[in-house]
Amino acid sequence: MFYHLRCCVILFLFGVAGLQTVHAQSDAELAQEYFSSGDCEKAFTYYSKLLKARFTPVSLKNYATCAVNLKQGNAADKFLKQQIKQDPANATWYHYHLGLINEAEGKPEQARRNFIAAIDMAGKQLNLYKILIDGFRENQKQDLALKSIERAQEFANNPGLYRLEKAGIYRETGNVEAMIEELLAHGLLYRNVEIVQNMLQDFLKDDNERSILEKVLYSKIQKNPNEQFYNHLLIWQQVQSLNFYKAFVQERALDKRLKYGGKRIFELAGLALKNKDYENAGLMYEYIVKEYPKDQLYPWARRMVIYTQEERVRNTFPVNISEVQKLISQYQQFLDELGISERTLEAMRNMASLYAFYVDDKSKAIKLLETAIETGRGDKGFIDKCKLDLGDIYLLIDEPWEATLLYSQVEKSQKDNHLGYEAKLRNAKLHYYRGDFVLAKEVLDILKRATSREIANDANALGLLIIDNTGLDSSENALQAYSRAELLLFQNKTAQALDTLNQLSVSLQDHSLADEIAWLKAKTYIRLDSVDKAMDNLNLIIEKFHYDILGDDAYFELAQLYEKKLKNNAEAMRVYQELLEKYPGSIFAAEARKRYRLLRGDAIQ
Secondary structure, three states, X not given: OHHHHHHHHHHHHHHHHHHHHHHHHHHHHHHHHHHHOOOHHHHHHHHHHHHHHOOOHHHHHHHHHHHHHOOOHHHHHHHHHHHHHHOHHHHHHHHHHHHHHHHHOOOHHHHHHHHHHHHHHHOOOHHHHHHHHHHHHHOOOHHHHHHHHHHHHHHHOOOOOOHHHHHHHHHHHOOHHHHHHHHHHHHHHHOOHHHHHHHHHHHOOOHHHHHHHHHHHHHHHHHOOOOHHHHHHHHHHHXXXXXXXXXXXXXXXXXXXXXXXXXXXXXXXXXXXXXXXXHHHHHHHHHHHHHOOOOOOHHHHHHHHHHHHHHHHHOOOOOOHHHHHHHHHHHXXXXXXXXXXXXXXXXXXXXXXXXXHOOOOHHHHHHHHHHHHHHOOOOHHHHHHHHHHHHHHHHHOOOHHHHHHHHHHHHHHOOOOHHHHHHHHHHHHHHHHOOXXXXXXXXXXXXXXXXXXXXXXHHHHHHHHHHHOOOOOOOOHHHHHHHHHHHHHHOOOHHHHHHHXXXXXXXXXXXXXXXXXXXXXXXXXXHOOOHHHHHHHXXXXXXXXXXXXXXXXXXXXXXXXXXXXXXOHHHHHHHHHHXXXXXXOOOOHHHHHHHHHHHHOOOOO
């Protein structure tokens, strides 16, 4: 009997506890439901009840929001102060939200006292400081966020704690130098250059701020000459600013002091070359040739010295054939010095390209490539590059079947690789040149999904050209004539190509190809150094077709001619400015803005 009664009592107590739990859960659910529906009056009452029973950050946050909405600051002040006495473990939370309520009611002094109290009450609870830091930053109270960081560092006895947050606060308050100092201190402490680089990329907004970074880094290097961290970061900053000569000076000093063997300079030269800074790329390769004549980098650097000159010659219009002949002689000297081997195969490819496209000696070019293929037969990738080159040469001499056979071999050999996509693109262009637009379009549709953005973009551009100028409502005759002109240009039959384009520009004035014809003529005249004729065609695009896809291209090319060919800075600035105003989203906008500022005389780092 006694046992049975005891069991009943126990079950009753468990039932009461269960009911209380269910009741508590329903209160929380009701509070949230009222809050979500905007019924703050009811939510306020429920959250008061919930906070008395058990503290949660969500309940307090929603309670404070409702207090502000209902203008119940006095009631909230009284209630939260009671909670601080009864629940001192969560005093930081109560003081912080009470401060927000005070501020919303126009009581800044009271608010600040509560915010300071929130920091003071955090004590050794380091997790609370992060919450305060984020909250203060969100509410534009960076001074209090800094105070929270300093207090956390003091309690943790760790000056590196929350350093990245501190840098972010200095960014928000415009204290660029202090921000940089914090980022550098963090990077140096954890030996992490990459995270500092990423944050600097996000934080530094203009050339003046990048100049401050450079100044700070130079100062650090002078005080700590053996600390590589600052040197590597300075070189990175100079590369970001495309100032490859300054970066070279720093790398050269490190190379001599730390015996890098020219490896880092070789990598830097590659970046300079990629950014078309041929002069400084050449200087770097020459340094390696001079300093390391017996090192394994020597043959590669020796060839790249010539190659950088080749790139400069190829991209200076009109191309100087006597300069091309000099390049061929230099490549021959290189081959005579090092012999025909795997180390000199790329030089042979370069020579073949010069013979084929500039001095019109296709048989010599083919012979060089065949020798290169025989020598490098163990390197499938190199052989396929040579096959692409041979395909181009066969297209030059009007043997398209030989060309497409070679391209197709590379497609098969390099399936799903960049080289395979390149071969497929050349086959698509060959179909286009021959007027087989349906087949060309089929190949281009596949290439639009290529992993290489450059190939995908080229495929997309040519595909759109075909779509816009073929189909049920469009004759293909105009596009066939235009594609033949493009083939003539590829084959260096410039006079014939221009005759064709001039005829087309008269007969197709209002055709969808009219802007493309003007653009192709402009680019051809630039290559011939016929600046006036090039500008006439660019101005035609600007005046008549500015709304079309080539509008911003024409503006940028025109500005470049004013700046670099005619040395007319005022007109160049005018055209750059018009480009920026009319095409703010153009891919040329960043470079146009930079060119404009340089011409205006701004100091660009």
